[in-house]
Amino acid sequence: MSESVPLTIDGKTIELPVVTGSEDEKALDISKLRDATGYITLDQGYGNTGSCTSAITYIDGDAGILRYRGIPIEQFEEAPNFIEVCWLLIFGNLPSAEEYGDFSERLTKHAMLNESMKYHFQGFPNQAPPMAILSAMINALSCFHPDMIEMDSDDRFITAAARLISKIRTIAAFAHRSSIGRTYNYPNPNLLYVENFMHMLFSEPHAPHETDDIVRLAFNLVLILHADHEQNCSTSTVRLVGSSGANLFASCAAGVCALWGPLHGGANVAVLEMLEQIHKGDLSVEEYMRQAKDKNSGIRLMGFGHRVYKSFDPRAQMLQRVAEKLLAHLNINDPLLEIGRRLEEIALNDSYFVERKLYPNVDFYSGIILRALGIPTNMFTVVFAMGRMPGWIAHWREQNLQGSRIGRPRQIYTGPEMNDYVPRVQRGWVSDSAADIIPGRPRPTFDL
Ligand code: CMC
Numbered sequence: 283m284s285e286s287v288p289l290t291i292d293g294k295t296i297e298l299p300v301v302t303g304s305e306d307e308k309a310l311d312i313s314k315l316r317d318a319t320g321y322i323t324l325d326q327g328y329g330n331t332g333s334c335t336s337a338i339t340y341i342d343g344d345a346g347i348l349r350y351r352g353i354p355i356e357q358f359e360e361a362p363n364f365i366e367v368c369w370l371l372i373f374g375n376l377p378s379a380e381e382y383g384d385f386s387e388r389l390t391k392h393a394m395l396n397e398s399m400k401y402h403f404q405g406f407p408n409q410a411p412p413m414a415i416l417s418a419m420i421n422a423l424s425c426f427h428p429d430m431i432e433m434d435s436d437d438r439f440i441t442a443a444a445r446l447i448s449k450i451r452t453i454a455a456f457a458h459r460s461s462i463g464r465t466y467n468y469p470n471p472n473l474l475y476v477e478n479f480m481h482m483l484f485s486e487p488h489a490p491h492e493t494d495d496i497v498r499l500a501f502n503l504v505l506i507l508h509a510d511h512e513q514n515c516s517t518s519t520v521r522l523v524g525s526s527g528a529n530l531f532a533s534c535a536a537g538v539c540a541l542w543g544p545l546h547g548g549a550n551v552a553v554l555e556m557l558e559q560i561h562k563g564d565l566s567v568e569e570y571m572r573q574a575k576d577k578n579s580g581i582r583l584m585g586f587g588h589r590v591y592k593s594f595d596p597r598a599q600m601l602q603r604v605a606e607k608l609l610a611h612l613n614i615n616d617p618l619l620e621i622g623r624r625l626e627e628i629a630l631n632d633s634y635f636v637e638r639k640l641y642p643n644v645d646f647y648s649g650i651i652l653r654a655l656g657i658p659t660n661m662f663t664v665v666f667a668m669g670r671m672p673g674w675i676a677h678w679r680e681q682n683l684q685g686s687r688i689g690r691p692r693q694i695y696t697g698p699e700m701n702d703y704v705p706r707v708q709r710g711w712v713s714d715s716a717a718d719i720i721p722g723r724p725r726p727t728f729d730l
């Protein structure tokens with residue numbers, strides 16, 4: 283029997299259907315609320331709003347649980363393979379040998395960029411933020427692969443997914459090489475996904491970069507831990523843009539822009555900057571913590587807190603283990619790791635953080651790992667985007683298969699009530715023409 287909950291508004295009672303998820307999470311279906319009562323719901327920041335049903339990722343933020351297609355995230359720690367997880371998220375099953383082989387061939391086949399895309403990189407100034415380049419270039423892919431815009435068969439979709447997952451890595455590496463004025467390294471078809479990325483980033487004409495197994499596995503795990511996180515800001519953006527019928531490339535380019543912000547993917551850069559600031563002696567750990575608790579300081583403890591996790595973030599715990607292992611393997615004694623540990627220890631015992639249930643999130647330790655691998659700080663969020671790409675693709679596909687309506691929230695208007703247009707001359711204009719607004723003032727020159 284379908285469950286419902288009565289709601290009485292202005293003396294009228296309606297029944298709101300209850301939607302139950304596979305882990306027994308409950309939602310009230312309010313899709314008929316406005317028609318029936320004239321009311322809408324208001325939920326700034328969407329903390330209580332489910333925008334869709336989804337079978338991709340399950341999070342229980344109180345218990346610190348994260349599962350991809352039902353599989354606990356911890357089970358990927360043993361032998362992490364990012365490409366296997368890409369397939370799992372997008373298509374819903376762990377790939378058979380044949381599916382994996384076919385997908386990895388497509389990844390290799392589509393790793394190169396159209397040669398004329400190279401000139402786009404040269405059009406950006408040297409200091410251009412790599413996230414701006416990444417988003418622009420992913421969007422530009424729709425110009426180079428117009429055949430991929432109409433995805434009318436599974437085969438085409440698999441190719442489009444492989445193109446994006448493979449090319450984001452090439453674009454990311456080219457953006458970095460271009461920003462440091464070095465030659466581009468083309469992808470090598472004989473290298474695996476992560477090794478190929480490291481080669482494109484770091485190889486020099488006479489010094490090919492080599493990646494060992496521990497580094498390769500650590501990097502795979504970093505990408506896996508970023509691969510999906512249900513309706514976060516960037517994934518919701520991809521779904522919203524995609525709901526208008528925009529193509530996969532345009533939708534994912536929008537996702538990159540959403541990820542860029544310091545409260546989302548940009549937090550991994552902000553964490554590193556915070557640790558460096560403390561290390562340089564600008565602020566002591568104690569002073570930083572004092573300011574992070576002061577609402578007027580404008581400072582937060584970056585890499586701490588989460589909208590959904592109200593106990594530990596399982597990704598942070600796994601990344602801390604990876605960081606310890608990797609630094610020991612690479613024989614790196616990074617003082618920032620020690621500062622991170624101290625901040626964490628203080629925060630976990632401080633009533634401000636305990637009462638608000640603020641714990642380390644995925645960004646707290648990922649920067650230390652990426653830094654140990656030699657990845658420049660301005661590329662950290664780009665690596666997050668590489669990891670999140672399969673999640674975006676999976677959600678775009680799921681939404682398309684569900685045939686959902688265009689995303690279009692409502693609002694409560696708080697502006698002025700009905701007002702009249704005041705003719706220009708009554709507002710001090712000398713005539714009705716915009717050219718005469720301030721007579722005698724010279725036209726400005728261009729500022730580049
Ligand atoms: N440092 C200090 N205080 C904090 C922090 C923090 N990192 N995070 C939350 N608070 C306080 C906040 O001031 C508020 O206090 P009060 O109730 O007294 O007003 C309370 O905790 C609740 O915070 P909120 O801003 O309402 O929580 P939210 O769910 O809207 O925001 C968040 C979540 C992740 C944006 C926030 O915790 C934050 O800004 N953290 C730092 C940035 C960060 O690490 N972002 C990465 C998020 S995880 C990966 C990702 O999504 O990309």
